[in-house]
Amino acid sequence: MSLPTALRVENLCKIFGRVAAVDHLSCEVRSGELIGIIGPNGSGKTTLVNLISGFVKPTSGRILYNGQDITRTAPHKIVCMGISRTFQMVRPFYRLPAYKNMIIPLYSPRVRQLAGGQYGDRNAVALDLLEEVGFERDAHVAYKPAGTLPQGYLKRLELAKAIALSPDLLILDELFSGLSLAEVASIVPVIEKLRLAGKTIIMIEHRLKELFRIADRIMVLNFGQKIAEGAAAEVMASEDVKKAYLGSEE
Amino acid sequence: MKKRRERIDRGIKARSEDVYALCSWREMLYLAGPRLLPAAAFLLLPLFLGVYWQKVMISVAVFALLAMSWDLLAQTGMISLGQALFFGMGAYVSGILNFYFGAPPWIAIPIATVLGGALCTLILLPVLRLRGIYFSMVTLIVPLMLVRIIEATKIFGGTEGLSGMTPLPSTLTEIYLATGVLLGVLFGLRRLMETDYGLVLKGIRDNDRSVTNAGINIYWFKTQALFISSTIGAFAGAFMTHVYMFVGMPVFALDYSILPIAAAVVGGGGTLAGATLGAVILVPLSEALRGIGGLRIVLYGLFLVVFIVAIPEGLFDYIQRKYHQMERWVEIDQ
Amino acid sequence: MFAGTIVFALINSFILILMAIGFNLTFGISGVANFAYGALYIMSAYMSWTMLNLLHLPFWASAVLSIGFTMISGALMYRFVLLRVRGQALSEVIATFGIGLAILELFRYLGLVGFEYTLPVFSNESFMIAGAYVDIQRIAIVLIGLLLVLGLWLFTHFTATGLAFRAIAQDERTALTFGIDSDWAATLSVSFGAGLAAIAATIIIPLGSIAPDEGYDVLIKALAICIIGGLGSTGGVIVAGFIVGFAERFTDTYIGSHWTMIVSLAAILLVLAIKPSGLFGRQKELEERI
Numbered sequence: 001m002s003l004p005t006a007l008r009v010e011n012l013c014k015i016f017g018r019v020a021a022v023d024h025l026s027c028e029v030r031s032g033e034l035i036g037i038i039g040p041n042g043s044g045k046t047t048l049v050n051l052i053s054g055f056v057k058p059t060s061g062r063i064l065y066n067g068q069d070i071t072r073t074a075p076h077k078i079v080c081m082g083i084s085r086t087f088q089m090v091r092p093f094y095r096l097p098a099y100k101n102m103i104i105p106l107y108s109p110r111v112r113q114l115a116g117g118q119y120g121d122r123n124a125v126a127l128d129l130l131e132e133v134g135f136e137r138d139a140h141v142a143y144k145p146a147g148t149l150p151q152g153y154l155k156r157l158e159l160a161k162a163i164a165l166s167p168d169l170l171i172l173d174e175l176f177s178g179l180s181l182a183e184v185a186s187i188v189p190v191i192e193k194l195r196l197a198g199k200t201i202i203m204i205e206h207r208l209k210e211l212f213r214i215a216d217r218i219m220v221l222n223f224g225q226k227i228a229e230g231a232a233a234e235v236m237a238s239e240d241v242k243k244a245y246l247g248s249e250e
Numbered sequence: 251m252k253k254r255r256e257r258i259d260r261g262i263k264a265r266s267e268d269v270y271a272l273c274s275w276r277e278m279l280y281l282a283g284p285r286l287l288p289a290a291a292f293l294l295l296p297l298f299l300g301v302y303w304q305k306v307m308i309s310v311a312v313f314a315l316l317a318m319s320w321d322l323l324a325q326t327g328m329i330s331l332g333q334a335l336f337f338g339m340g341a342y343v344s345g346i347l348n349f350y351f352g353a354p355p356w357i358a359i360p361i362a363t364v365l366g367g368a369l370c371t372l373i374l375l376p377v378l379r380l381r382g383i384y385f386s387m388v389t390l391i392v393p394l395m396l397v398r399i400i401e402a403t404k405i406f407g408g409t410e411g412l413s414g415m416t417p418l419p420s421t422l423t424e425i426y427l428a429t430g431v432l433l434g435v436l437f438g439l440r441r442l443m444e445t446d447y448g449l450v451l452k453g454i455r456d457n458d459r460s461v462t463n464a465g466i467n468i469y470w471f472k473t474q475a476l477f478i479s480s481t482i483g484a485f486a487g488a489f490m491t492h493v494y495m496f497v498g499m500p501v502f503a504l505d506y507s508i509l510p511i512a513a514a515v516v517g518g519g520g521t522l523a524g525a526t527l528g529a530v531i532l533v534p535l536s537e538a539l540r541g542i543g544g545l546r547i548v549l550y551g552l553f554l555v556v557f558i559v560a561i562p563e564g565l566f567d568y569i570q571r572k573y574h575q576m577e578r579w580v581e582i583d584q
Numbered sequence: 585m586f587a588g589t590i591v592f593a594l595i596n597s598f599i600l601i602l603m604a605i606g607f608n609l610t611f612g613i614s615g616v617a618n619f620a621y622g623a624l625y626i627m628s629a630y631m632s633w634t635m636l637n638l639l640h641l642p643f644w645a646s647a648v649l650s651i652g653f654t655m656i657s658g659a660l661m662y663r664f665v666l667l668r669v670r671g672q673a674l675s676e677v678i679a680t681f682g683i684g685l686a687i688l689e690l691f692r693y694l695g696l697v698g699f700e701y702t703l704p705v706f707s708n709e710s711f712m713i714a715g716a717y718v719d720i721q722r723i724a725i726v727l728i729g730l731l732l733v734l735g736l737w738l739f740t741h742f743t744a745t746g747l748a749f750r751a752i753a754q755d756e757r758t759a760l761t762f763g764i765d766s767d768w769a770a771t772l773s774v775s776f777g778a779g780l781a782a783i784a785a786t787i788i789i790p791l792g793s794i795a796p797d798e799g800y801d802v803l804i805k806a807l808a809i810c811i812i813g814g815l816g817s818t819g820g821v822i823v824a825g826f827i828v829g830f831a832e833r834f835t836d837t838y839i840g841s842h843w844t845m846i847v848s849l850a851a852i853l854l855v856l857a858i859k860p861s862g863l864f865g866r867q868k869e870l871e872e873r874i
Contacts, residue, residue, distance in 0.1 A: 093456050386619075387810070402846070403843075504685075550685065551689060554681070
C-alpha cells in the first residue's frame with residue numbers, strides 16, 4: 001500500500017476504575033480508507049472513539065494524526081485539525097429548527113478558516129448541507145424543530161453536523177443503529193460520496209451486513225483488545241471472532 | 251362533547267413576520283410598539299416623577315442591569331448566586347479610584363466597569379472548567395468572604411467604608427445615565443443572543459459536548475460571556491458608588507445577589523426583557539413594602555420558589571404569548 | 585501553646601467536617617445541591633430550643649425530636665418542591681436557595697437573636713489536655729464526629745439502603761434497571777443530609793448561640809469544605825476539614841484571628857486553580873456521564 005498513514009494508535013490504554021476499556025491497542029488507518037470497527041457490546045469501541053476525538057484522555061499510549069501527537073490535545077483543537085465525529089446518542093437542540101442546529105458547527109474556527117474569513121449566509125450553507133444528507137428541501141423538514149423529527153432524520157442531522165466541519169477523518173459512531181433498512185440505504189450513498197471525495201472514514205457499527213458492503217477493512221475489538229483485522233470475509237472466519245460474538249450474544 | 255383549548259397565532263403576527271410588514275402602519279406599530287413603549291417610558295417618566303420616585307427609578311435600572319447580567323450567564327449555563335460580587339467589585343474599584351486617586355466619575359466609572367469585570371472574570375476563571383453547581387457555590391461564597399476580609403483587615407476603610415465620593419452632576423444625569431445604559435444593554439444583548447454567537451452560548455448550556463465537538467472552545471466562550479456579564483454588573487456597582495457617594499461592605503451583601511435573581515425568575519429567564527420586567531415590578535414593590543422590613547426578603551425567597559416551580563417561564567413569556575397568540579375553545583369528538 | 589493549638593485545631597476540624605458532611609452526602613447521592621442546608625441547621629436548633637424552653641421537654645427528647653422533624657422537613661422539601669424541578673440544575677439551585685433564604689430571614693424577622701437563644705452543653709466539666717483546657721462539649725464533638733463518619737461508612741457499605749445509595753451515586757440509570765427507586769433514594773438522601781445538619785446543630789450550637797447569620801455561615805463553610813475536598817467525596821470532606829481546620833486555627837494563633845477567612849478563601853482559590861474538581865473530586869469524564 002502506498003497510501004500514507006492518517007491515524008496511528010500506539011499501545012493505547014484506558015482504564016475506568018478497575019476495568020480496562022481499551023487495553024494496549026495498536027492500529028493504523030490509512031488515508032482515504034474506510035475502516036469498520038466491530039465488536040460485542042462493551043468491547044471498547046466507543047471508548048476508542050472518545051480517545052481519538054480527545055473527549056477522554058488515555059491512561060497510557062499515544063495517538064498520532066498525520067504524524068502529529070494528539071494524545072493530550074483538547075477535543076476542540078482535534079476537531080480543528082480535521083477529525084470530526086458523530087455521537088451514538090444524538091442529542092440535538094430540540095427546540096431549534098434542524099437547520100439552526102447546523103449553525104454551531106458552521107461557526108467553528110475551522111470552517112471560518114477554510115472559508116478564508118469570508119463567510120456568507122450560514123443558514124443557506126446549513127440548508128445545502130442538510131439537503132446533501134437527504135433532508136428534502138421541498139418538504140421543509142429542515143425548518144421543523146429537531147425535537148419533532150424521527151430518529152432517521154436526527155441521525156442524518158448528526159452526520160450533516162460532522163460533515164459541516166469538512167473533516168479529513170470522519171468517525172461515525174453507530175450511525176446506522178436504530179434506523180430502518182430504507183433509511184440506511186438512503187445514507188449509504190452519502191458515505192460513498194464522502195469516500196470519493198477522499199475522506200478517511202472510521203465506522204463503528206453493529207449492522208454488519210451493511211458495513212461489510214462498504215468497508216475496505218474490518219477491525220474486531222473484544223475486551224478492549226484487537227482480536228482480528230483484515231477483509232470482512234477473512235475476519236468473520238476467524239475462530240476468535242466467532243467465540244467473542246457467540247460468547248457475548250448468546 | 252369535550253372541548254380543548256387551542257392557541258393560534260394572531261393574523262397580524264403572521265403578516266408582520268416578513269417584509270410586507272413595512273407596507274402598513276398597523277403592522278409596523280405591532281412590531282415596534284412593544285419595543286418603543288418601554289423605551290419611551292424609561293426616557294420620559296423621569297421628567298414627571300418626584301425626587302423619591304426618581305431614586306426608585308435609578309434603583310430599578312441598577313437591579314435590571316444586574317438581573318440581565320444574571321440572565322446572560324444563566325443562558326450560557328452558569329447559575330450565579332453572587333451578582334453582589336460583580337456589583338461590589340465595580341463599586342469598590344470606582345470608589346478607590348475616586349477616593350485615593352481623585353479620578354472624576356467620568357473616568358472612574360468606565361475604568362471600574364472594565365477593570366471590575368476583568369477582576370471578577372479572573373477570580374471565577376478556574377470554575378469555568380467545571381460543570382454544574384460549582385459555579386453557583388463559588389459565586390455564593392466569594393462575595394460573602396470578601397466582606398469578612400474587608401471587615402477583618404480594615405482595608406479600604408474597613409467597616410466604615412469610603413465616603414465622600416464625587417457625585418454625578420444632577421439627579422437627571424444619574425437617571426439618564428442609568429436608563430440609557432439599561433436600554434442599550436437590553437436591546438444590545440437581545441440582539442446579541444439572536445446572532446450565531448448567541449446561539450453558540452445557548453448551545454453551551456444545552457449540550458456543551460456537542461459544541462466542543464463542533465471545534466469550538468467552550469471555555470473561551472464561557473469566559474467571554476462571564477466578562478460581558480460581570481462588566482454589566484460592575485457598571486451598576488461603579489455607578490451606584492457615585493450616586494450614594496459611598497462605598498462600603500454592604501455592596502457585597504446578599505441583597506444584590508438575591509433581588510436580581512428574583513427579578514429574572516419572576517420576569518422569566520432567557521429573554522433579558524423578562525429580567526427587566528421583573529426589576530420593574532419587584533423594586534417598586536419592595537419600596538412599597540418597606541414597612542414590613544425583613545419580611546421582604548422572606549417574600550423574595552418564596553417568590554423564587556413559587557415561580558421556579560409553578561411558573562418557570564415567567565411573566566414575560568405570558569405577556570408575549572398573549573400579544574402574539576389568541577386562545578379559543580375547540581370541540582373534540584371522542 | 586503549640587500542643588494546645590493542635591488540640592483546638594483538631595476540634596475545629598471536626599466542627600467543619602460535621603458542618604459539611606450532610607451537604608456532601610445529599611449531593612453525593614442524588615446530585616441535589618441543598619442550598620437550604622444552613623437554614624435547616626438553624627431551624628433544627630430553634631426547634632430544639634422551643635421544645636426545651638417552652639415545652640420543657642428534657643434535652644435528649646427535644647434533640648431527638650428536632651432531628652426527626654428536620655429530616656421530615658428535608659423529605660417534604662424534596663417531595664413537594666425539588667421533585668417538580670428535578671434534573672434542571674438552575675431550578676434546583678434557585679428553589680433550595682429560595683427556601684433557605686425564606687427560613688433564615690423569617691427567623692431574623694421574628695427577632696430570635698440573642699444570647700438566651702442557645703442550647704445547653706452536655707456537661708460543664710473540662711479536662712486538661714496538652715496544656716489546654718478542653719471542655720466535655722468539644723470532646724463530644726470529636727467523638728460524635730468520629731462516630732458519624734464511621735457510621736456513615738458502615739451504612740453505605742453494609743446496609744441495603746446504603747448500598748442502593750452508592751449504586752444511585754455511581755450510575756442512576758443502571759440502578760433504575762435494578763429496581764432501585766431513585767426518587768425514593770433522593771428523598772432519603774435529602775432527608776439524611778438534613779438529619780446530619782440537625783445533629784451537627786445539636787452538638788455545635790451549645791458553643792455559641794442560635795442566629796440566622798450562623799445559617800449562612802454554616803452554608804459557606806460547608807460549601808468551602810466541599811469545594812476544597814471535591815463534591816460528593818466523603819474522604820475529601822474529611823481531608824479538607826482537617827486542612828482548613830488546622831490552617832484556620834494556626835493562623836488564628838500565630839498571625840491573627842482576622843486572617844482566618846483569608847486563609848479559607850485562599851485555600852479555595854488555590855485548589856480551584858490547581859485542581860478545579862477538588863482534592864478528591866472526580867469530575868467524571870465525558871463518556872461516563874452519558
